[in-house]
Amino acid sequence: MNYTLHQLQIFLKITQLKSITKASEALFLSQPAVSIQLKKFQDQFSIPLTEVVGRQLYVTDFGWEIAEAAQKIINEVQAINYKTMSFKGQIAGRLKISVVSTGKYVMPYFLTDFTNQNQGVDLIMDVTNKTSVIKSLENNEVDFSLVSVVPDQLNLDRVELMENKLYLVGGTKEKFNKNIAKAKIFETYPMLYREDGSATRNAMESFITSRNISNPKKMELTSNEALKQAVIAGLGYSIMPLIGIKNELKNGDLRIIPYKGLPLVTNWNLVWQKSKNLSPTAKAYLEFIKAEKQRIIEENFNWYDQY
Template sequence: MNYTLHQLKIFFKISETKSITKAAEELFLTQPAVSIQLKNFQEQFSIPLTEVVGRKLFITDFGREIAKAAEKILNEVDAINYRTLAYAGELTGRLKISVVSTAKYVMPYFLAEFIREHKGVDLIMDVTNKSKVVESLEGNEVDFAMVSVLPKQIKTESVELMQNKLFFVGGAQHEKSEGTLKKEQFEELPLIYREQGSATRNAMENFIANNKLSVRKKIELTSNEAVKQAIVAGLGYSIMPLIGIKNELRTGELQIIPVAGLPLVTNWNLVWLPSKNLSPVAQSFLDHVTTTKDAIIQQKFRWFEEY
């Protein structure tokens, strides 16, 4: 057998995601490249590693055993690399962060300089909805999480980063009018919601309930990007975080519609469990964020002041 570490990494990722497409996305490779490597890897075994049933990919029992072995090998390789860098005096290890979907527009700016300075640090960042972020934090699966509303069900330590503003947003086709949108006008508009478990959805539902507004028509989509494109296309309106619509506001594809009681203002927070024994990498990152956050906000998010 003559399989490579690259093939082991690809097959392990396929076994994790149960999808060649998702594996390709997470590894920043093309789908054909992943398919070819899977084929080459499979050719070294007489027993199938995967099977396709009803156009869905499944990992066989034998494949799962190989995936477990691949994970052990890859972890050992990482350990060798970390030890080599450690002997050279560099900070090494993994930094694991889970962020709510709209935080993907914020978190990279607080990570960029730290990752550039510490080449021995590997970053794993999961982007999902708030419910899953809290689950991963509570399950001690990550070092840090980034949320706009602090979870009430668990005790956390936190560092406040920057404001998160949510506005009522429509497409270019919405006719502008003087003053704020009246209650009866709001209630006539089709609304687009994020999925259950999303902090943005919770904020939108609370706003509607607190203001005793009725909803004429509701559309549910599972990502901020999907909501944004639906509004641009004219499917409806939504309450959205300002952080994710900067470019569309400047091109005129989206517009902020004045509504009494908006914007809703919360704060992005980097959070962690008080009982968490932070690794040297995690502690170093926390120190970095604490000392550089004000400068990063001034350099990268000054445009917030326009709204």
Template sequence: MNYTLHQLNVFLTITELGSVTKAAEALHLTQPAVSIQLKNLQDQFEIPLTEVVGRQLYITDFGKEIALASQNIINEVEIINQKLITYQDQIAGKLKVSVVSTGKYIMPYFLTDFLKKNPGVELKMDVTNKASVVRSLEKNEVDFSLVSIPPSTLALEHITLMQNKLFLVGNASSELKVNKPYKSNVLESIDLIFRETGSGTRQTIEKHINQQNLTVKRKMELTSNEAVKQAVVAGLGHSIMPLIGIKNELELGDLKIIPVKGLPIQSQWQLVWLKNKKFSPAAKAYLDYLIEHKDEIITKKFEWYESP
């Protein structure tokens, strides 16, 4: 056997993406170059790693075993490289974070200075809905996840970052006034715009509505906070939205907060990780950094938000 790390990495990418073409794009190589590396690896085994049915590439059971072994080998090599860099008083390696979509407004501020101080750290941040974030935690695919309501089905540890506050908002032309709080049943008289099923924001809002025994009119549901925000600005309805994502629109007067008794809905942004998680040097260094600097970051970047 005389396979190389490069061949293993190419094959692993092919198995993850299910396509030589997509693997070539991901690796910034030509398709023939990827095909050659796959052939050179295959030539060292008597059992097929892949098979083509029609025009679709499939990984054989043996190929899946080789892919798993390849991942383990590459992980060990990364650990060796990280140990070398650590002995050189540097921090390096991958830092993998999944973030619920509204968390994109705060998470970068808790990462920027750490990444500047540690240029050897490679960040992979997936911004998605809560259901996908929970799946990435369950599969141990990430070091940390940012959520406002941690899943109760997993054994987790956490560090609390800051408040998450949801208000009823309308556009500048909304007939609802801002000078006197409405009763909670005002939500029954307006068209509400919701996030999609699986969104943490939607789950929080629906829980609040059920607790208040309200029957509301769902005008539409959209798959991102940005889409919801633009729909409200355009006058398509009202929505209960995280304050963190609408600062500019409030300052410009495109949106206004409608005071309602029982609002805002409040929770806490939490960075969570699996209990007994074995951290890489990069992940451990980031957690230490966050514990030391989070209050400073909040004061510096989010004073407008944290004040009453």
């Protein structure tokens, strides 16, 4: 056997994405280069690692075994690199964060300076739904999570980052009938909701329930981006986080509709399990956030107070 670390990395990426094309894009390599390395890697085994059925690439059972071993080898190599940097006095290691979908408009700004200052830090940020974020915390799969509503069922520590404001939002192509009172807008027009379990949906439903508002026309969309595009198209109205619609408001694609009791205000929280033994990298990031969060907010979110 004479395979290289580069071949292991390419094969592992192929198994993760189940596509040579997608693997080449993820690794910033040409598709022929990835195919050549896969062939060279396969030539060292007498048992197939992958097979193509129709036009779809599948990983064989043996291939999955090799991929698991490849992941362990790559992890060990990374650990060596981290240890080398640590001995040089540098912060090095993995930082794993799970983020609720709307948080993708927030979290990168609280990471950029830290990762730029510490080149030995490898960031893994999973943007997903609230249910998956909570699960990743429960299973100790991440260092931190970003949520707007802190779950009660877990014993968590937290740092508040910034406000999360939710407004009633509509598109600008279709203006609602001005003869209809704003108090009747929920009863008259379709309201667009996120999926069950979404913190945005929970906030919207709590607001409607607490005010005994009748809302007979409902539609559900499973991503914030899909919901935003539906509102822009005039499919309905929604209560949405301000953080995700900055450009659409600026461009005149969306507009905030003043409504009594809005905006709803919560906070973006960086949370972690109290019992978790934070890595040196995670501890360094926590110190960075506590020291720099106000500066980051002032530099990147000064537009927030305009609404």
